[in-house]
Amino acid sequence: MLRRELVSTVADHILDLQLHHPIKVAISGITASGKTTLANELAEELRRRKKEVVRTSIDNFHNPRAIRYRQGKDSAIGYYEDAHDYQALMEKLLIPLGENGDRQYQTISLDLEKDEYVNAEKQVAKDDTIFIVDGTFLLKKELIHLFDYKIFVQTDFELARKRGAKRETIAFGSYEKAEEMFLDRYHAASNLYLKEHNPQENADIVVNNNDIGTPYFL
Template sequence: MTSSSRAALLNELAVMIANLGSERPIRIAIDGRTASGKTTLANELAECLKASGREIIRTSIDGFHRPKVERYARGRHSAEGYYHDARDLSAINALLLKPLGPGGDQWYRTASFDLHNDVPIAQHPQFAPDDAILIIDGTFLQRPELREGWDLTIFVETAEHVSEQRGIARDTQLLGGTDATRQLYADRYRPAFALYESLSAPALAADAIFNNDDFDRPALRIREGGRLSAVQNNL
């Protein structure tokens, strides 16, 4: 059950987003560390935004992985491999972000790859109405190759030890036990995020920061000069 404090903050954020003006779909990135709570926040926000009456397109960057042989070419524990090789950035832009962006035809796809079976897929395109809102969660969404594809970015802020505790508890069975999972976080996920921070400063560039250290009592900061700041001032 969502706490009243969290629900109130989610509703506040949803109202600001619903009041953004646009003549085409709005593309929202939910960015942050591995296991920071990006997917949960994106799902919650999508649910809140349904009250606006606008079509909500809810998806994840995980539909755009690259083949296993490419993802792990630098080694299963490589941080550089996770940052540079995990996702098909060209497909994200070509199939999802550009069609919904300025001058796009609004026929979009939410996936190009079946991760479970390690094969490409040819998804049928769907049409987004002008007032649609895309909410996509994932890591490294503000990297240079993707940054221009977003109309709004929300960074889910968590302390390193908080996100890792959550991630290890979540991924232990999937990744081969507690020790193996802890090692992957130490060797791959943690340094990959440090690389991302050094290259893109995602927390500084985002339109909003959603601190998720305390799940029941999150905090929201709106960046001055970002797209949400003007909306917030007018509400």
């Protein structure tokens, strides 16, 4: 399936939902699987259809460095358990947008670069606003029930590792160091996620993204 056709079909699925509160879409997958790209394309398609869309990411809800790295900067368990502030994600974004929520939301809790908490001004969502959130561990059991439509992006680990290492080469100083970080931290943590939470089985749709130009539904 051509990529634009798949994105259009996913948009159709979301617009078919009959809800009386904002729609919350989760896009999950292992690190460097293509979650962010798909999320951005989906947001663009929905906006093209004149829908109000808010884009955010679990990366706006990190824990501060003292918590993120308390088990070591290279620790897979540390990344899996400590990287993100799920309580803030739920309280500031997901719960307020739910059926009984007050629609007052925030899309960020921590400035990652400054390592400072952010008390952003609350915004008010309309009932027909669509929120698209991407993140590696979004379909954990404690979060999954708070989303209205769940997408899992499936990409083979080797392909994702190569894409991710290429993307992060400058950040880590070399392709080899970036690849090592994916093996030892990011993808080791992703394996824990797949084993403990089985996100593929709990998603509404699974998209195979091995071939970026021609993804397909599983």
